[in-house]
Amino acid sequence: MESRKSEILIGTSGWSYDDWVGTFYPKGITSKDFLYYYSNVFYTNEINTTFYNIPSRWVVNNWMKRTPKEFLFTAKVPQVITHKHKLDLERCSADLDYFLGVMDPLIASKKLLAFLIQLPPSFKKDEHFGVLKDFVKNWPDDWKERGYYLAIEFRDLSWMKEDTFEYLRKNELTYCAVIEPLLPPRMDVTNPEFVYIRFHGFGKKVWFNYFFSEEEIKNYSMSIKEVIQKSKRVGIYFNNHFTGYATKNSLMMMKALNSKPRNEPNTIKIFEVKKKSGTLTKGQTSLDKFF
Numbered sequence: 079m080e081s082r083k084s085e086i087l088i089g090t091s092g093w094s095y096d097d098w099v100g101t102f103y104p105k106g107i108t109s110k111d112f113l114y115y116y117s118n119v120f121y122t123n124e125i126n127t128t129f130y131n132i133p134s135r136w137v138v139n140n141w142m143k144r145t146p147k148e149f150l151f152t153a154k155v156p157q158v159i160t161h162k163h164k165l166d167l168e169r170c171s172a173d174l175d176y177f178l179g180v181m182d183p184l185i186a187s188k189k190l191l192a193f194l195i196q197l198p199p200s201f202k203k204d205e206h207f208g209v210l211k212d213f214v215k216n217w218p219d220d221w222k223e224r225g226y227y228l229a230i231e232f233r234d235l236s237w238m239k240e241d242t243f244e245y246l247r248k249n250e251l252t253y254c255a256v257i258e259p260l261l262p263p264r265m266d267v268t269n270p271e272f273v274y275i276r277f278h279g280f281g282k283k284v285w286f287n288y289f290f291s292e293e294e295i296k297n298y299s300m301s302i303k304e305v306i307q308k309s310k311r312v313g314i315y316f317n318n319h320f321t322g323y324a325t326k327n328s329l330m331m332m333k334a335l336n337s338k339p340r341n342e343p344n345t346i347k348i349f350e351v352k353k354k355s356g357t358l359t360k361g362q363t364s365l366d367k368f369f
Contacts, residue, residue: 132176145189193227203236258279275305
C-alpha cells in the first residue's frame with residue numbers, strides 16, 4: 079500500500095451504507111468488510127454515527143485496528159451534547175467526558191484528526207455565543223497537546239459575522255465550510271493548520287440526496303485550491319450518501335485537485351478484503367473469479 083503523500087484528505091461522511099453495495103462496494107462483501115474496503119480506497123472518513131449514539135469503546139477500538147496506520151478519522155460530537163443540551167456544560171459535561179473516554183483509542187493512536195461540533199439551526203449567535211465560548215474554554219481535554227482539532231459547523235446565518243470568525247481565529251478553531259442551502263459557501267481559513275469542508279448537497283426534499291456534477295466539482299475545486307495555498311491540511315467530506323453519490327463525488331474531487339486514492343476501487347481484491355476483515359469462510363481460496 080502506498081503512503082499518503084498529500085495533505086489533501088478527501089472522503090465521505092460515514093461508510094456503513096447497504097445501498098453502496100453495487101455502486102461502491104462490490105457485491106459479495108458484507109457490512110463487516112465495509113471499513114476495510116473503504117480505508118483501502120480513501121485516507122479519511124468522517125464518523126457520523128457518533129452524532130446519533132455514543133459507541134462502545136470496543137467499537138472505537140475496532141475502527142482503529144481495522145484501518146491502515148496513517149488513516150485519519152474525524153468524528154461528530156453527539157447530538158445529546160450539541161442539540162439536546164446545546165453545549166450547556168451543566169447538563170452535558172458528563173456525556174462529553176464519557177464520549178471523549180470512549181474515543182480515546184483513536185486519539186491515542188493519532189488517528190483522530192478532529193471533532194466536529196455541528197450546531198443546530200436553533201443555536202443563534204445573539205443568544206448562544208457566550209455558551210459556545212464557555213464550552214470551548216472548558217473542553218475537558220488538551221486537544222492541542224493530544225494532536226487533534228476542534229471544528230465548528232454553524233447552521234444559522236446569524237453566525238456569519240466578522241466577530242464570529244475573529245473568535246475562531248483567535249482560539250485556533252476550524253470553521254467548517256458547508257456546501258448546502260442554508261449558508262453561503264464561504265471557505266474562511268480560521269486555523270491554517272486544518273481546514274474542514276463538508277459537501278451536503280442541494281436535494282429538493284433531502285439535502286443529501288444530491289449528485290454534484292462535473293461542472294460543480296470543477297467550480298468548487300477552484301475555491302478549494304485557493305484554500306490549499308493558505309493551509310497545511312484540508313479535510314473534505316461528502317455527506318450526500320444516497321446511492322453512493324458521496325464516494326463518486328469524492329473520487330471526482332480527488333481528480334479535480336490532482337490527488338489520488340490509496341488504491342483504485344477496481345484494483346482491490348475481494349478475497350484479500352474478506353481475509354483481512356475476518357469474514358472469509360472456511361475452505362474459500364479465492365472469491366474474485368465469482369464476481
